[in-house]
Amino acid sequence: MPRFVAIRAFLACLGLVTLTQAHAAAQEARIPATTRKVVYEKTEGGYRLKTVEAPVPKPGPGQVLLHVKVVSLNRGEIENMAQSGGRDRSGMIAASDAAGEVVALGSGARQFRIGQRVTSMYFHNWNDGPPAGEHLRGAVGSSIDGVFGDYVVIDETALVAIPAGWDDVDAATLPTAGLAAYSAVITEGHAGPGKIVLVQGTGGVSTFALQLAHPAAAELTVTSGSDEKLERAKSLGAGHTINYRTTPEWGAKVVELTQGHGADVIVEVGGKGTLEQSEKCLAEAGILAIIGGITGYGGQFSAVALLDKGARAVGVLVGPRVRLKEMQSFMTRHHVKPVIEHVFTLDQLDQALEQLRSGQFVGKIVVRL
Secondary structure (H helix, E strand, C coil): CCHHHHHHHHHHHHCCCCHHHHHHHHHHHHCCCEEEEEEEEEECCEEEEEEEEEECCCCCCCEEEEEEEEEECCHHHHHHHHCCCCCCCCCCECCCEEEEEEEEECCCCCCCCCCCEEEECCECCCCCCCCCHHHHCCEECCCECCCCECEEEEEHHHEEECCCCCCHHHHHCHHHHHHHHHHHHHHHCCCCCCCEEEEECCCHHHHHHHHHHCCCCCEEEEEECCHHHHHHHHHCCCCEEEECCCCCCHHHHHHHHCCCCCEEEEEECCHHHCHHHHHHHEEEEEEEEECCCCCCCCCCCCHHHHHHHCCEEEECCCCCHHHHHHHHHHHHHCCCCCCEEEEEEHHHHHHHHHHHHHCCCCCEEEEEC
16 A cells, blocks of 8 residues: 555544545555557548557546446447548547546536446536537537546536446446437337337347336337347337338338337337338327437438327437436336346457447447456
């Protein structure tokens, strides 16, 4: 034990400094001089993720130094890597979703204590209410530095405490995929008894949507191009499943399975390749929750279809901090545990990204640091 830490501990025993101060000193003594971080590196056709060594940064005003234990990957990383135009992300730290421990505080940072376990958020400084421009400009890992490193600094407004009983792997999966699904199914869709929820696919957002709608007692239909994935969806609570490869007109099938009613809530992640079918099966007064664009952004959706049905389409931009806390409570209360397809190590990052690109998984892919 370094001498000054031993002195702090001795003084704490005498009551001359607090145990919190002594703990903080011990934490700071364990912080290394350098850290690994995963950054975007420019290539001819976009970017790749590269692990580099760098000095451990110091937290600035309102920031904390986070010792990251687990990073959860999202499709956003793949989309950022594929972009060749727009903002230059060279050297930017990747990823938005991490679980770790606060090890140092910048000036004025008072929302968390040293030693507290936290998760990061996709947006910083969005505590509650609808999104505003200032929130959208602070997308962690996309427009500002992310959390993919052993030690990273992050604004304390982009953190939420991990509840007791949650491990780091499960907690790291919630901030983007989990919260987007919760915002779509529970906040916007008001899923509950008698409501019919249609979930497209079995990726991170979709699997969370299925897991959240099931304890809310909604009726569930899941689409996928894989019978194996559909079987897993059934084990998670799906009442009906549709293979869109063998049933390309799956919108009509949803209407048939629901005795002409259609879907009250559609978790739309497919993009331009699925919007037409979603339009066909959206129920009267239904909610089309647009979250992603796996087949590309764009496509056509008739405004008349919304008017005729008194339905609405809503873009889901993940959600604020207060909603993540609400989701944590919901999942704890209903004993919902995230589905983890694979836990990789950092030296297996290329394999993790390849699986993410392939779509051959159910739930989430995470990297343990």
